[in-house]
Amino acid sequence: MTRPTVLVLLDSPQGALDDVRQPVLELLTLGRELGRVDVVTLAAPSVQVLATLGAYGVQAVHQAALPTTLPASAHHVTSVLASVLTTAVRRTDADVLLVPSSFAGKEAAAVAAARLGAGLVTDASGAAWSQDGRLLAVKRVFAGTWDTTSAVATDPAVVTVRANAVSAAPAPTPTHPEVEALPIEVAAPATTVVAREVKARASGRPALEEAAVVVAGGRGTGGDFGPVEDLADALGAAVGATRDAAFEGWFDSYIGQTGVTVAPRLYIGAGVSGAPHHRGGMQASQVVVAVNNDPEAPIFEISDFAVVGDLADVLPQAAAVIREHKARS
Amino acid sequence: MRIVVLLKYVPDITSDRRFADGRVVRDPGEGSLNELDENAVEAALRLVEAQPDGGEVVAVTLAPPTADIALRKAFQLGVHRGVRVSDDALAGSDYFGTTAALAAAVRRLGDQAPVDLVITGMAALDGLGSVVPALLAEELGWPQLTLATSVSLDGSTLTITRESDDVAQTLAAPLPVVLSVTDSANSPRYPNFKLIMAARTKPIEEWTAADLELDPAEVGAAGARTTTVEATARPPRPEVELVVDKGEGGKALAEFLIRNDLV
Numbered sequence: 001m002t003r004p005t006v007l008v009l010l011d012s013p014q015g016a017l018d019d020v021r022q023p024v025l026e027l028l029t030l031g032r033e034l035g036r037v038d039v040v041t042l043a044a045p046s047v048q049v050l051a052t053l054g055a056y057g058v059q060a061v062h063q064a065a066l067p068t069t070l071p072a073s074a075h076h077v078t079s080v081l082a083s084v085l086t087t088a089v090r091r092t093d094a095d096v097l098l099v100p101s102s103f104a105g106k107e108a109a110a111v112a113a114a115r116l117g118a119g120l121v122t123d124a125s126g127a128a129w130s131q132d133g134r135l136l137a138v139k140r141v142f143a144g145t146w147d148t149t150s151a152v153a154t155d156p157a158v159v160t161v162r163a164n165a166v167s168a169a170p171a172p173t174p175t176h177p178e179v180e181a182l183p184i185e186v187a188a189p190a191t192t193v194v195a196r197e198v199k200a201r202a203s204g205r206p207a208l209e210e211a212a213v214v215v216a217g218g219r220g221t222g223g224d225f226g227p228v229e230d231l232a233d234a235l236g237a238a239v240g241a242t243r244d245a246a247f248e249g250w251f252d253s254y255i256g257q258t259g260v261t262v263a264p265r266l267y268i269g270a271g272v273s274g275a276p277h278h279r280g281g282m283q284a285s286q287v288v289v290a291v292n293n294d295p296e297a298p299i300f301e302i303s304d305f306a307v308v309g310d311l312a313d314v315l316p317q318a319a320a321v322i323r324e325h326k327a328r329s
Numbered sequence: 330m331r332i333v334v335l336l337k338y339v340p341d342i343t344s345d346r347r348f349a350d351g352r353v354v355r356d357p358g359e360g361s362l363n364e365l366d367e368n369a370v371e372a373a374l375r376l377v378e379a380q381p382d383g384g385e386v387v388a389v390t391l392a393p394p395t396a397d398i399a400l401r402k403a404f405q406l407g408v409h410r411g412v413r414v415s416d417d418a419l420a421g422s423d424y425f426g427t428t429a430a431l432a433a434a435v436r437r438l439g440d441q442a443p444v445d446l447v448i449t450g451m452a453a454l455d456g457l458g459s460v461v462p463a464l465l466a467e468e469l470g471w472p473q474l475t476l477a478t479s480v481s482l483d484g485s486t487l488t489i490t491r492e493s494d495d496v497a498q499t500l501a502a503p504l505p506v507v508l509s510v511t512d513s514a515n516s517p518r519y520p521n522f523k524l525i526m527a528a529r530t531k532p533i534e535e536w537t538a539a540d541l542e543l544d545p546a547e548v549g550a551a552g553a554r555t556t557t558v559e560a561t562a563r564p565p566r567p568e569v570e571l572v573v574d575k576g577e578g579g580k581a582l583a584e585f586l587i588r589n590d591l592v
Contacts, residue, residue: 013494013495013496076496078463078473078475079467079473082467102493102494103459103475103476103493103494104493104494104496105494106458106459106460107459107460107463107473107475109460110424110460110463110464111463111464111467113424113425114425114428114464114467114468115467117554118554119423119553119554119555120423120424120425120460120554120555121555122458122459122460123457123458136558137555140563141456141457142346142347142455144563145346145562145563146346146347146348146560146561146562146563147559147560147561147563148348148351148557148559148560148561149557149558149559149560150555150556150557150558151555151556151558152554152555153553153554153555153556154554189472190471190472190502190503191472191473191474191500191501191502192500192501192502193498193499193500194488194498194499194500194501195497195498195499196496196497196498196499197496197497197498198495198496199495199496199497201495207495213591235586235592247513257452257454257457258365258451258452258511258512261457265591266586266591280454280457287589287591288566289582289585289586291578291582295573300569300571301569302566303566303569304566304567304569304570305569305570305572305582305585306569306570306571306572307571307572307573307574307578307579307581307582308571308572308573308574308578309572309573309574309578310574313574313576313578313579314574314578314579314582315579316579317577317578317579317580317582317583318579318580318582318583318586319579319583320579321579321580321583321584322583322586322587322592325583325587325592326592
């Protein structure tokens with residue numbers, strides 16, 4: 001059997017491509033274990049991006065050439081992105097298409113799978129070949145309480161992968177990927193993009209959906225996220241909220257079944273009770289720590305370590321000890 | 330205006346959810362209408378109520394008869410008609426089999442009278458895949474407006490706002506459209522007493538795979554492109570290490586992180 005080809009979507013909500021996001025590095029790492037890795041992009045990669053792709057062992061970069069009649073705002077419409085993915089899979093004869101599990105990524109991957117007649121697994125946390133040559137994708141379901149393995153019956157297989165599922169690592173042997181134009185034939189979509197704004201990411205903090213460490217604040221913060229942000233900064237962590245806290249207007253992005261799903265190495269919930277909605281968005285975290293002054297808080301049931309106490313006392317003290325520890329080491 | 334709302338009966342998220350033989354166990358009585366579908370029902374009712382000549386909201390679900398709980402709940406909220414697509418041949422459908430069956434049901438309703446919109450919740454709280462709305466739009470050849478946080482209709486143009494993956498967008502498309510709504514799109518109404526009484530006896534139409542002229546090779550386990558080959562309950566977390574703060578709680582927390590190499 002020839003070495004399988006794995007195609008990875010290098011996505012960026014921006015027009016320009018001047019960095020490779022952590023989830024994509026994770027997909028490149030996973031892809032190398034499955035076969036030869038190519039990437040497909042919507043935009044021209046910078047020199048820095050090409051160097052990173054080379055360090056991660058990418059063989060070729062397929063840059064979509066969309067019709068000039070198509071407005072740039074339409075490039076990210078699901079049907080257009082799906083055409084890019086479908087064309088790239090056909091051009092490279094890819095056996096596996098890996099896409100980061102953002103909502104936009106999942107929709108485009110699904111539509112591409114429909115057009116390719118391919119099987120689809122969403123939100124996987126890993127993939128490997130079975131002995132009989134089928135792709136096996138693992139995922140964690142029911143708020144992290146069950147693990148499932150799905151076998152994909154088709155070639156190609158389309159898989160979207162959650163952030164933090166794989167540890168990103170550069171390739172043992174770097175490559176020098178070439179950029180090849182990938183002409184895409186696509187009609188103007190029926191959906192019009194009236195306005196589109198890419199939100200600026202909080203500087204100095206990792207993005208919530210990609211972070212290895214997350215500190216979340218809930219109702220118990222009473223609206224003061226100061227101690228939550230202080231501990232997050234001591235740990236180099238991302239900050240999130242519960243849905244209730246976000247709906248109160250205390251913080252803009254929330255962790256939960258309908259918000260951001262996180263599965264970091266470490267999750268710390270402060271003033272978080274552990275309502276089902278929030279648990280559905282964080283229960284797959286590897287280590288769970290909780291701080292709450294209510295000893296009956298349900299989050300304690302799923303915590304590895306917990307402090308019953310006032311977060312306004314506990315968090316700053318923890319942050320200070322962590323800063324001292326970091327200064328020493 | 331005629332709207333189809335797609336509903337899913339899901340295991341209650343506070344119940345002990347589990348797998349058997351690679352499929353989700355759906356115990357009667359332990360499930361409910363997918364919470365996010367209440368937002369879809371609300372969006373449909375509001376759009377119809379805003380029309381001078383009103384309209385019809387038809388709820389469709391793909392499930393065994395246990396899912397009637399979900400349809401009855403939709404009746405209590407004001408949905409006019411309920412259809413359950415039930416067939417052993419549909420059990421074990423993957424995303425594509427599910428989409429084929431739902432699209433066929435929408436087409437059949439469309440043959441009776443034109444359908445202007447299909448509305449769904451943004452995700453089903455069992456699988457959380459969030460891809461069926463996009464697949465359905467592709468299958469029907471309609472534009473998709475998914476993950477809406479607000480919805481407005483002007484003539485035959487539907488406009489939504491959405492915020493996801495760091496992008497805030499306003500999107501518009503001409504009807505017919507497949508729309509999915511989030512839980513911030515609206516606040517679902519409470520069941521109406523008169524409708525609660527009527528919902529008990531309201532007829533539920535049952536359609537089979539044959540009624541929908543579905544190819545048995547393309548749906549159900551026979552047509553599935555993926556199969557769950559293993560499902561394992563994860564071991565429960567070890568007992569929590571609980572510290573009551575008497576002035577040193579933060580230090581204990583930091584030491585736990587340092588000890589476990591998490592700093």
